Amino acid sequence: MIEVENVRKRYRRRWVLDGLSFRAEKGRITCLIGLNGAGKSTALKAMMGLTPYQEGSIRLEGMALDKRSYERISFVPDHLPMPSAMKLGEGLQFMADFYASWNASRARELMHFFDLNEGERVGNLSKGTAAKYNLVLGLAPDTDYVLMDEPLSGIDVFSRETVASVFSSEWLEGRGVLLTTHEIAEMEHLIDHAVLLKGGRTVRSFDCERVRDEEGKSVLDLMREVLLA
Numbered sequence: 001m002i003e004v005e006n007v008r009k010r011y012r013r014r015w016v017l018d019g020l021s022f023r024a025e026k027g028r029i030t031c032l033i034g035l036n037g038a039g040k041s042t043a044l045k046a047m048m049g050l051t052p053y054q055e056g057s058i059r060l061e062g063m064a065l066d067k068r069s070y071e072r073i074s075f076v077p078d079h080l081p082m083p084s085a086m087k088l089g090e091g092l093q094f095m096a097d098f099y100a101s102w103n104a105s106r107a108r109e110l111m112h113f114f115d116l117n118e119g120e121r122v123g124n125l126s127k128g129t130a131a132k133y134n135l136v137l138g139l140a141p142d143t144d145y146v147l148m149d150e151p152l153s154g155i156d157v158f159s160r161e162t163v164a165s166v167f168s169s170e171w172l173e174g175r176g177v178l179l180t181t182h183e184i185a186e187m188e189h190l191i192d193h194a195v196l197l198k199g200g201r202t203v204r205s206f207d208c209e210r211v212r213d214e215e216g217k218s219v220l221d222l223m224r225e226v227l228l229a
């Protein structure tokens with residue numbers, strides 16, 4: 001389990017995370033939901049050690065995060081971090097050299113699944129194709145948790161179905177997934193747990209199926225109730 005507890009982060013004088021608390025469990029898909037600027041991307045970056053935070057704690061299986069944690073948590077950012085002159089195959093090799101957890105055969109399967117060409121250059125990829133390659137880089141390592149920032153962003157309607165199918169595939173089986181998305185309508189049926197953020201703070205955290213069964217409400221209903229209040 002990854003536990004985020006009362007995290008506060010300031011950019012200059014403004015607290016952009018201001019009491020963020022939630023849990024992401026293995027074998028479950030947890031979704032951070034909030035309007036623009038709520039702090040979703042900042043939360044993922046703090047969890048990946050990419051931006052410092054001033055207060056609170058982030059723990060992996062009860063232990064404070066350190067460098068070794070990132071062999072167990074992979075990240076799919078909302079932009080492609082590879083240099084534009086690099087070929088996709090070279091990017092895979094770079095990851096293989098860097099991460100002990102890299103799974104080359106899973107990387108090949110994913111490249112084939114997304115119909116990506118190893119000889120193509122990163123700089124020549126369309127936005128949607130870059131998003132698919134980013135998913136390959138994040139899903140290929142044998143990590144217990146995968147964090148994804150807007151995995152459907154820039155992906156066309158038919159490719160979205162392909163990407164959505166990854167969430168119920170064996171590539172994610174047993175792993176804990178934490179994602180952010182604005183595409184709630186499309187993702188709702190895949191999400192187990194939702195965490196609603198407002199002003200960098202957790203305002204509601206709930207099990208989607210339970211809310212559907214017991215309250216007859218969708219994630220979108222709760223978003224309207226809580227985020228627009």
Ligand SMILES: Nc1ncnc2c1ncn2[C@@H]1O[C@H](COP(=O)(O)OP(=O)(O)OP(=O)(O)O)[C@@H](O)[C@H]1O
Nearest residue numbers: 011012016034035036037038039040041042043180
């Ligand atoms: N490097 C930065 N310097 C200063 N402020 C920043 C920086 N990065 C983000 N912020 C601010 O932090 C707040 C949270 O930003 P963040 O990108 O985490 O929001 P988000 O919920 O991911 O938004 P969106 O849905 O629009 O992607 C915003 O007000 C943003 O302007």
